[in-house]
Amino acid sequence: MRLENLPIVKDEKDCLPLFIDQRELILKYQIPVSDIYPFFEGLKEGKILAPKCSTCSRIYFPPQSVCPFCKKSEMQWIELSxxxxxxxxxxxxxxxxxxxxxxxxxxxxxxxxxxxxxxxxxxxxxxxxxxxxxxxxxxxxxxxxxxxxxxxxx
Ligand SMILES: [Zn+2]
CATH class of the missing domain: 2.40.50.140 (Nucleic acid-binding proteins)
Known part of the structure; x- marks a missing residue:
């Protein structure tokens, strides 16, 4: 039930007033990708590449540049099956x-x-x-x- 001239309705569960509004949000972001650039080069060749930690052999996808287990950035790029x-x-x-x-x-x-x-x-x-x-x-x-x-x- 909308209260007169207010963007307020009653909550169906507890009948408390709820403020209702609607607006568009534009989300823009930039992410540095120089450390995972081989992934994008792979896409251009139709390949899907992922970094594999040179120390523990864990594979990360989506790609990331540092192994959170070893805290190292020595990665080798492999093509995924x-x-x-x-x-x-x-x-x-x-x-x-x-x-x-x-x-x-x-x-x-x-x-x-x-x-x-x-x-x-x-x-x-x-x-x-x-x-x-x-x-x-x-x-x-x-x-x-x-x-x-x-x-x-x-
Ligand atoms: Zn590792």
Whole structure:
């Protein structure tokens, strides 16, 4: 119930007044990527690269330049395998601002052969199945930028 001339409604649970407002937020950010630049060079060649710690052999994806376990930045770049198994997914219906012009889509977490879990969009018209096989691929997003995504194999 809206109170007269005020942007206030009553909370359905406890009937206390709630202030209602709506505004657009523009989020801009810049992230230094010089330490993980090989990842972007890999995308240009259709490869998905990840840093592997030279000391403990842990692989980091999304890429990061320092191993939090060893506290060292000696990394070697490896190409990730493409086959993955879907662990979980969700359908995105309420989209962030930068995806407003797109239809509903799926985002999933899948495990690669290397034992790392990757979060990425699952490009499919059908509802994905947990446990199904996916392929990690390089593609272009709606702005023409190279990104990675999962595509069902079967
Ligand atoms: Zn390490």
């Amino acid at each position: 493409r086959e993955a198994q879907l662990l979980a997914f969700t359908q995105i219906i309420v989209k962030p601002q930068s995806f407003q012009d797109e239809g509903d889509y799926y985002v999933g977490v899948a495990r690669l052969k290397e034992g790392i879990n990757v979060l990425a969009r699952v490009v499919t018209d059908k509802r994905p199945r947990v446990g199904s096989k996916l392929r990690l691929e390089v593609t272009k997003n709606n702005k023409g930028n190279l990104v990675y995504c999962f595509v069902p194999i079967d």
